[in-house]
Amino acid sequence: xxxxxxxxxxxxxxxxxxxxxxxxxxxxxxxxxxxxxxxxxxxxxxxxxxxxxxxxxxxxxxxxxxxxxxxxxxxxxxxxxxxxxxxxxxxxxxxxxxxxxxxxxxxxxxxxxxxxxxxxxxxxxxxxxxxxxxxxxxxxxxxxxxxxxxxxxxxxxxxxxxxxxxxxxxxxxxxxxxxxxxxxxxxxxxxxxxxxxxxxxxxxxxxxxxxxxxxxxxxxxxxxxxxxxxxxxxxxxxxxxxxxxxxxxxxxxxxxxxxxxxxxxxxxxxxxxxxxxxxxxxxxxxxxxxxxxxxxxxxxxxxxxxxxxxxxxxxxxxxxxxxxxxxxxxxxxxxxxxxxxxxxxxxxxxxxxxxxxxxxxxxxxxxxxxxxxxxxxxxxxxxxxxxxxxxxxxxxxxxxxxxxxxxxxxxxxxxxxxxxxxxxxxxxx
Numbered sequence: 103x104x105x106x107x108x109x110x111x112x113x114x115x116x117x118x119x120x121x122x123x124x125x126x127x128x129x130x131x132x133x134x135x136x137x138x139x140x141x142x143x144x145x146x147x148x149x150x151x152x153x154x155x156x157x158x159x160x161x162x163x164x165x166x167x168x169x170x171x172x173x174x175x176x177x178x179x180x181x182x183x184x185x186x187x188x189x190x191x192x193x194x195x196x197x198x199x200x201x202x203x204x205x206x207x208x209x210x211x212x213x214x215x216x217x218x219x220x221x222x223x224x225x226x227x228x229x230x231x232x233x234x235x236x237x238x239x240x241x242x243x244x245x246x247x248x249x250x251x252x253x254x255x256x257x258x259x260x261x262x263x264x265x266x267x268x269x270x271x272x273x274x275x276x277x278x279x280x281x282x283x284x285x286x287x288x289x290x291x292x293x294x295x296x297x298x299x300x301x302x303x304x305x306x307x308x309x310x311x312x313x314x315x316x317x318x319x320x321x322x323x324x325x326x327x328x329x330x331x332x333x334x335x336x337x338x339x340x341x342x343x344x345x346x347x348x349x350x351x352x353x354x355x356x357x358x359x360x361x362x363x364x365x366x367x368x369x370x371x372x373x374x375x376x377x378x379x380x381x382x383x384x385x386x387x388x389x390x391x392x393x394x395x396x397x398x399x400x401x402x403x404x405x406x407x408x409x410x411x412x413x414x415x416x417x418x419x420x421x422x423x424x425x426x427x428x429x430x431x432x433x434x435x436x437x438x439x440x441x442x443x444x445x446x447x448x449x450x451x452x453x454x455x456x457x458x459x460x461x462x463x464x465x466x467x468x469x470x471x472x473x474x475x476x477x478x479x480x481x482x483x484x485x486x487x488x489x490x491x492x493x494x495x496x497x498x499x500x501x502x503x504x505x506x507x508x509x510x511x512x513x514x515x516x517x518x519x520x521x522x523x524x525x526x527x528x529x530x531x
Contacts, residue, residue: 122252122256122386123256125249126245126249126252126253126256127244127245127249129240129241129244129245129302130241130244130245130253130256130257131256132297132301132302133237133240133241133257133260133302134256134257134259134260135260135294135297136200136237136260136294136297136298137237137257137258137260137261137264138260138261138263138264139264139290139291139293139294140200140203140233140261140264140291140294141260141261141262141263141264141265141268142264142265142267142268142271142290143207143264143268143286143287143288143290143291144264144265144268144287145264145265145266145267145268145269145271145272146268146269146271146272146275146283146286146287146290147207147268147272147283147284147286147287148169148268148269148272149269149272149273149276150272150275150276150280150283151165151168151169151223152165152166152168152169153165153276153280154219154280154281154284155168155216155219157280158215158216158219159216160216164216167220168219168220168223169223170470171220171223171224171227172223172224172226172227172230173227173466173469173470174224174227174470175224175225175226175227175228175231176227176228176230176231176234176466177231177463177466177467177470178228179227179228179230179231179232180231180235180459180460180462180463180466181456181459181460181463182231183195183199183228183231183232183235183236183455183459184235184455184456184457184458184459184460185455185456185459186232186236186455187235187236187239187455187456187458187459188455188456192236192237192239192240192243192302192455193236193240193298193299193302194298194299195232195235195236195455196232196233196236196237196240196298196302197295197296197298197299198229198232199229199230199231199232199233199234199236200229200233200291200294200295200298201229201291201295202225202226202228202229202232203226203229203230203233203287203291204229204287204288204289204291204292204295205288206222206223206225206226206229207222207226207284207285207287207288207291208284208285208288208289209222210222210223210226210284211281211282211283211284211285211288212281231459231462234462235455235458235459235462236298236455237257237298238257238443238458238462239450239455239458240302241253241254241257241447242254242443242444242446242447242450242458243447243450245447246511247447247448247510247511248393248510248511249393250392250393250443250444250447250448251388251389251390251391251392251393251397251400251440251441251444252386252389252390252392252393253389253444254389254392254439254440254441254443254444254447255385255386255388255389255390255439255440256385256386256389258385258436258439258440258443259382259385259386262378262381262382262385262439263382265378266375266378330449331502331505331506331507332445332448332449332506332507332509333446333449333457333460333461334502334506335398335401335442335445335499335502335503335505335506336401336442336443336445336446336461336506337442337460337461337464338464338498338499338502338503339401339404339405339438339441339442339499339502339503340438340442340443340461340462340464340465340468341464341465341467341468341495341499342405342408342438342468342495342496342498342499343404343408343435343438343439343442343465343468343496343499344464344465344466344467344468344469344472345468345469345471345472345475345492345495345496346408346409346412346431346435346468346472346492346493346495346496347377347408347431347435347438348465348468348469348472349468349469349470349471349472349473349475349476349492350412350472350473350475350476350488350489350491350492351377351428351431351492352469352472352473353472353473353476353477354473354476354477354480354485354488354489355370355373355374355415355428356370357480357485358415358424358485359373359424361485362485363420363421363424365421369421369424369425372425373424373425373428374428376425376428376429376432377428377429377431377432377435378432379429379432380429380430380432380433380436381432381433381435381436381439382436383433383436384404384432384433384434384435384436384437384439384440385436385439385440388400388404388436388437388439388440388441389440389444392440392441392444392510393444393510395510396508396510397441397442397444397445397448397508397509397510398441398445398503398504398506398507398508400437400440400441401437401438401441401442401445401499401500401503401506402500402503402504403434403437404434404435404436404437404438404440404441405434405438405496405497405499405500405503406434406496406497406500407430407431407433407434407437408430408431408434408435408438408496409434409492409493409494409496409497409500410430410431410434410493411427411428411429411430411431411432411433411434412427412431412489412490412492412493412496413489413490413493414426414427414430414431415427415428415431415485415486415489416485416486416487416489416490416493417486434496442461443461444510445506445509446458446461448509448510448511449509468495472492475488475491476488476489476491476492479491
């Protein structure tokens with residue numbers, strides 16, 4: 103007789119191999135579900151944070167700093183998180199990171215002062231860095247090279263869907279209590295933490311060196327990464343996407359709609375929804391093209407299309423042109439959620455946690471610096487200048503992507519049963 107646990111696992115694997123997860127390792131479906139749950143919880147709590155902070159009698163600027171400290175601690179926590187992944191492995195660090203976010207969220211719901219809330223949200227940022235870096239390293243390491251584009255697209259889709267669903271649910275919960283979303287967020291993370299600690303610790307390693315190598319020095323690993331044109335291309339694309347899509351768009355578009363288009367916040371919501379819809383529409387086809395044609399053309403196209411969207415925002419006028427620009431930018435951003443991550447997966451050999459950490463840190467730096475640089479240009483010049491800067495950053499990343507070596511495994515080779523072989527000139531050693 104088959105044990106019940108084995109039967110459940112068998113059914114899950116069979117279900118995971120249907121539809122978009124067909125032929126992919128079951129870890130992709132699990133990690134996508136985890137990504138959805140984490141993003142759902144974050145989306146539930148994010149809209150209430152400024153209002154909750156304002157209850158302590160602080161200014162608007164101080165209230166919004168609670169959001170900034172989360173992102174800032176993600177940046178500072180990235181490299182230490184990568185070292186922990188290299189030393190202890192992805193599943194354990196992933197479970198620990200989710201647990202830190204869960205506990206800090208619940209405690210934030212009980213906070214009685216603004217400094218308490220600030221410290222706890224900062225702690226959540228560190229936990230988020232632990233989770234996101236270990237989860238992406240585990241995804242890229244457990245998937246054969248010829249499937250990394252599609253797997254990255256599905257993983258990003260989990261985050262996207264959760265991020266879209268969360269704020270709507272969070273708004274309903276916040277109408278009842280501003281503290282309740284923090285508790286719901288913490289409770290939602292219990293299942294992902296268990297999955298990371300119990301199920302994903304058996305995930306196979308598809309990299310060339312499946313046995314965990316001795317840790318390499320942090321500076322040596324970073325130096326190897328910076329010297330690699332492949333890493334520079336992938337990290338630049340991630341930085342540019344963070345700068346334009348999360349930074350400039352997220353911070354300036356609501357103000358642009360109000361001050362330049364003279365429209366209500368409803369138009370901002372429609373524009374962001376259209377951006378997300380086109381972003382999601384690009385994920386799976388973009389992943390398939392990255393796996394079948396190559397990472398480099400998808401990176402170049404994603405940067406170029408996103409840049410066109412930013413230029414449209416800068417030079418075209420009117421609400422309908424605004425929506426068209428966000429649709430174009432959203433599609434390009436979806437391509438950038440796929441190919442750069444797959445390219446990083448292709449070059450992972452040893453020090454994979456540090457490599458993924460430095461890649462993700464580039465995106466976080468872009469999302470932190472984008473609003474600042476864009477805001478300075480709006481104050482000193484115009485919104486068009488800020489959107490033009492975003493387009494220029496994306497154009498530079500497109501050029502680096504075009505000049506980088508192709509890392510996609512040879513599609514003529516049969517799908518490997520063991521570790522795949524990546525481009526010979528691009529692997530970080």
